[in-house]
Amino acid sequence: MTTAGIDVRHYDHRQAAELRPLLLEVYSEVYADAAKTDPFATVERFAQGLDGWSSRPGWTCVVGYDADQAVGYAYGAPLPKRAPWWGGLLTKVPADVVKENGRRTYALSELMVRVPWRKTGVARRLHDALLEDRPEERATLLVDQEHPKVHSLYESWGWRTLGDLRPRIPDAPLFHAMLLDLARN
Numbered sequence: 001m002t003t004a005g006i007d008v009r010h011y012d013h014r015q016a017a018e019l020r021p022l023l024l025e026v027y028s029e030v031y032a033d034a035a036k037t038d039p040f041a042t043v044e045r046f047a048q049g050l051d052g053w054s055s056r057p058g059w060t061c062v063v064g065y066d067a068d069q070a071v072g073y074a075y076g077a078p079l080p081k082r083a084p085w086w087g088g089l090l091t092k093v094p095a096d097v098v099k100e101n102g103r104r105t106y107a108l109s110e111l112m113v114r115v116p117w118r119k120t121g122v123a124r125r126l127h128d129a130l131l132e133d134r135p136e137e138r139a140t141l142l143v144d145q146e147h148p149k150v151h152s153l154y155e156s157w158g159w160r161t162l163g164d165l166r167p168r169i170p171d172a173p174l175f176h177a178m179l180l181d182l183a184r185n
Helices: 013-030 032-037 043-054 084-088 122-131 148-156
Strands: 006-012 060-066 069-078 105-113 138-144 160-165 175-181
Touching (some): 013 043, 013 060, 043 105, 105 122
Parallel strands (some): 105 138
Antiparallel strands (some): 160 175
16 A cells, blocks of 8 residues: 555644544544553543644644545644643753744644554655644654654654653653754745
8 A cells, every 4th residue: 555545635623523523433443452451542531632632723634535534644733822732841941942932833733544554654644744834933742652663753754852741631641742843945
């Protein structure tokens, strides 16, 4: 399988309610095993997070389709002023690094691909489609520290690790907070 036949469609907060069942369906499939033992991975917890993210101004989502089958998606939103995103940062960094003005940083909240389309380039294609033409100067994301291969993959795409972060969400794992320069030449 390749990404050649994958159609990437763009959405925003206006289509969030319509997209919600599809996003939950893909999540429940991708995280089925993890949700059995990890309270942070339950569909209910994810649904709460999805509802919070998709109601934010500037929320965008891309969904990849193989014919009419959704193969994966990515979504996120700009961090607002005084964003709680950095509240769980455990690594000491200069204050200006985590100061948000509502236009500085785009947070890539989720990126997932169904099993049959993994290792085909779909994840990178969704990643790039979500971040292309973003007006922010940088993007951020969190990678579970239990997934070093995912961390390495993001590094290969140009992301750099800022430090350790544990979100202030019950049962949240320890993450690597990562940054990507979005500056356009």
